Amino acid sequence: MAHIESSFEFGSSLTSSSLPPPRTRIFKIIVIGDSGVGKTCLTYRFCAGKFPDKTEATIGVDFREKVIEIDGEKIKVQLWDTAGQERFRKSMVQHYYRNVHAVVFVYDVTNAASFRSLPAWIEECRQHALGQEVPRILVGNKCDLRHAAQVSTDVAQQFADAHSMPLFETSAKNPYGNDDGGRNNSDHVEAIFMTVAHKLKSQKPLVLSQPPCGSGDTVTLRRQDEEDRGTWGCGCWRS
Ligand SMILES: Nc1nc2c(ncn2[C@@H]2O[C@H](COP(=O)(O)OP(=O)(O)OP(=O)(O)O)[C@@H](O)[C@H]2O)c(=O)[nH]1
């Protein structure tokens, strides 16, 4: 049984001066797909629990985090909401894929072109040497607009099967109902990301450190294996 505890928080306080601070495992999940498919809205829905009032095209990357608890362990899900527009992403692409734990491919069910772009996004992953062990999932967004759908579930499922990915259809805007007032039986955004987190829980972790080389929005990460070797990796990004 998993539940969400909080979001946008660092670490925990010590309960005893003799104990080291508890470590929070961090899972880096990148969300990629064409501009306008709803990556920002999906990640915002998961982390803030609502649909954003308005969004603008993402430039570079936006980070969203949420601490969740799975089987008694608190883990931090760090979502990298990437830019879909080439001009806003080209200088960042190599950073998206560094030490990534899972990839979420998003298309818009009302936009066939965004579905046709998926092979190019998969190819980009391949070019950045993403291993087969990195879980990938496929998300068809905007299911609240079923009447305008251009990509059928059958076609999407065939594509997902061909690439060994689970398919989820959802709506960041209205995960509970469709535009004619009835239930659309779409997957809940939260359930989708929780599924990924469950899958990752048994994998090699990143541990959180307090950010020594920045402040404010700066996030500093070190790899567990680097710590084991006594060396430090430090990547600092501003959201
Ligand atoms: N009806 C509906 N509209 C959505 C949904 N998700 C996103 N939108 C709308 O789609 C538009 C684009 O959403 P974004 O989340 O900014 O798209 P993005 O994929 O982050 O785009 P880039 O940052 O340019 O890559 C916005 O006008 C959203 O309001 C959804 O589930 N249903």
Ligand SMILES: [Mg+2]
């Ligand atoms: Mg965006």
